[in-house]
Amino acid sequence: MxxxxxxxxxxxxxxxxxxxxxxxxxxxxxxxxxxxxxxxxxxxxxxxxxxxxxxxxxxxxxxxxxxxxxxxxxxxxxxxxxxxxxxxxxxxxxxxxxxxxxxxxxxxxxxxxxxxxxxxxxxxxxxxxxxxxxxxxxxxxxxxxxxxxxxxxxxxxxxxxxxxxxxxxxxxxxxxxxxxxxxxxxxxxxxxxxxxxxxxxxxxxxxxxxxxxxxxxxxxxxxxxxxxxxxxxxxxxxxxxxxxQHGDSAQNSYRPNSDKYFGFVIKQMQRWLIETRKDQRFVDAANCLFVHYLFGIMKEDIFHKANKLSFITRKSHLNGILSNKVFYYIINSVNTSYFSVSEQIVLYLMKKKCYSLLSLLFWLYCRNVF
Structure with a gap:
């Protein structure tokens, strides 16, 4: 080499x-x-x-x-x-x-x-x-x-x-x-x-x-x-x-409407899980990926610094996404052992529909407060 x-x-x-x-x-x-x-x-x-x-x-x-x-x-x-x-x-x-x-x-x-x-x-x-x-x-x-x-x-x-x-x-x-x-x-x-x-x-x-x-x-x-x-x-x-890896790579960029793209990928993978009759190991792994997609939507779209929408509008957007039946099912059926302690806390707040606290935490996170 x-x-x-x-x-x-x-x-x-x-x-x-x-x-x-x-x-x-x-x-x-x-x-x-x-x-x-x-x-x-x-x-x-x-x-x-x-x-x-x-x-x-x-x-x-x-x-x-x-x-x-x-x-x-x-x-x-x-x-x-x-x-x-x-x-x-x-x-x-x-x-x-x-x-x-x-x-x-x-x-x-x-x-x-x-x-x-x-x-x-x-x-x-x-x-x-x-x-x-x-x-x-x-x-x-x-x-x-x-x-x-x-x-x-x-x-x-x-x-x-x-x-x-x-x-x-x-x-x-x-x-x-x-x-x-x-x-x-x-x-x-x-x-x-x-x-x-x-x-x-x-x-x-x-x-x-x-x-x-x-x-x-x-x-x-x-x-x-x-x-x-x-x-x-x-x-x-x-x-x-x-x-x-660059600071302006896709993983760090503002990606508006990312829920549309993630939603498409989730739909295709869920269809694959059903058609190929994958067992619970695959379902758990896929649901883990889907939850990380949710985290991505929050970090790279809704609460990204480049998003110019008001805080109230962003919170409303988050509420709408987490209330979507597909994401709601994933949040409530995911195997939490796949996640770190901090991620498990976020999942708990999602399940309890604590949208105001979630919005504040991600708003601060995306501004490098912590």
């Missing part, structure tokens, strides 16, 4: 023109939206892969900066790179377009402000020649300023997941810290579309694409529904993916 400076030094300079690889093993899809400042670092980690049978698909989806020009300049130096100028905005539409135009046996997603180690495709190719995977997962490192956190799905490498391990992975997508899990995950990377090699044939055969109806939790929904179609799944604890 190499660090950022090392792989940047390996980036091709001048007018190098690599030969297009026939029948690439891996298609790497990079959604690009206003990523001019980070794109060269990201793509540099792709063009310097030690395994050559790849194609790189840069899907520009409505950028308003010079991202498209940067894409074209990079592509001029390496014929393995294809630039798709896609006018629909949204990471889901960009990824779906990438799947549609990809020609590799496997599809891999990398966000334009992240990067990967230069040997990850080679490691995968060597293992895949032996196990013929439907899905292969690897670990990641989250970078935020000077702090870094590594996240692992299992305690050790797994050549092929057992049926029980696959169920554990599905639960981790929903609730990384679920009490029923022997090995817990410290981030939601299990549900991310990044850090995985997907067999393209299975995606296409089962019509597995990202939902364009939501701009929130689309990765989690995709993997929740898709995992039922993957059977030969492998995993390595090696950290090959580097996820850059």
């Amino acid at each position: 190499c660090n950022a400076n090392e792989f940047l030094a390996l980036m091709p300079s001048g007018n190098f023109n690599f030969k297009i690889m026939p029948n690439p093993l891996v298609s790497i899809v990079v959604p690009v939206y206003n990523a001019a400042q980070t794109l060269e670092k990201c793509v540099g980690s792709l063009t310097t892969q030690t395994f050559g049978k790849i194609e790189i698909l840069l899907v520009n989806n409505g950028s308003t900066d010079n991202s498209l020009d940067v894409c074209k300049n990079i592509a001029a130096k390496d014929s393995r790179i294809k630039v798709i100028d896609h006018y629909e905005k949204g990471v889901s539409t960009a990824r779906n377009r990438g799947i549609e135009v990809s020609s590799g046996d496997y599809v891999m997603f990398v966000d334009a402000d992240d990067w990967i180690d230069t040997n990850v495709c080679e490691v995968f190719a060597n293992l895949n020649s032996k196990y013929n995977y439907d899905l292969f997962c690897f670990s990641a490192q989250y970078n935020k300023g000077k702090e870094s956190v590594k996240t692992f799905l299992y305690a050790e490498n797994v050549d092929v997941l057992s049926a029980l391990q696959k169920e554990e992975l599905q639960i981790k997508v929903l609730s990384p810290q679920a009490p029923v899990l022997k090995y817990k995950v410290n981030t939601r990377f299990a549900g991310s579309a990044c850090g995985k090699f997907y067999k393209r044939e299975i995606l296409e055969k089962n019509n597995l694409y990202f939902a364009v109806e939501t701009i929130i939790s689309e990765d989690c929904l995709f993997n929740t529904l898709a995992l039922d179609s993957f059977h030969r799944i492998g995993y390595t604890r090696d950290c090959f993916y580097y996820y850059e």
Whole structure:
């Protein structure tokens, strides 16, 4: 593995023109939206892969900066790179377009402000020649300023997941810290579309694409529904993916009308739970996720500092959401052992309909009072 400076030094300079690889093993899809400042670092980690049978698909989806020009300049130096100028905005539409135009046996997603180690495709190719995977997962490192956190799905490498391990992975997508899990995950990377090699044939055969109806939790929904179609799944604890967290990332942004998007995801997952007859472990994990969606609605929409509505209007909005029959059922049926003490207190206030106190607590929280 190499660090950022090392792989940047390996980036091709001048007018190098690599030969297009026939029948690439891996298609790497990079959604690009206003990523001019980070794109060269990201793509540099792709063009310097030690395994050559790849194609790189840069899907520009409505950028308003010079991202498209940067894409074209990079592509001029390496014929393995294809630039798709896609006018629909949204990471889901960009990824779906990438799947549609990809020609590799496997599809891999990398966000334009992240990067990967230069040997990850080679490691995968060597293992895949032996196990013929439907899905292969690897670990990641989250970078935020000077702090870094590594996240692992299992305690050790797994050549092929057992049926029980696959169920554990599905639960981790929903609730990384679920009490029923022997090995817990410290981030939601299990549900991310990044850090995985997907067999393209299975995606296409089962019509597995990202939902364009939501701009929130689309990765989690995709993997929740898709995992039922993957059977030969492998995993390595090696950290090959580097996820850059920024203060202006989606998790910290003001997201008005988030209840609409979260509501869509909840409806799709509840339908999946019923149709696939998942047991109580999955129901509890899903309800835990849904409650965290509620917390997200309160933090990233109703009481976010950028929301200009009056406090009384916000409280009324909260009242309406928590009184919704779907959210009301979730609040009153969720397994509270899945939550921290502070979260359990918030849940208790929700159940008791203490909307004024809840509103005050979240209003203060979103202003960094505590």
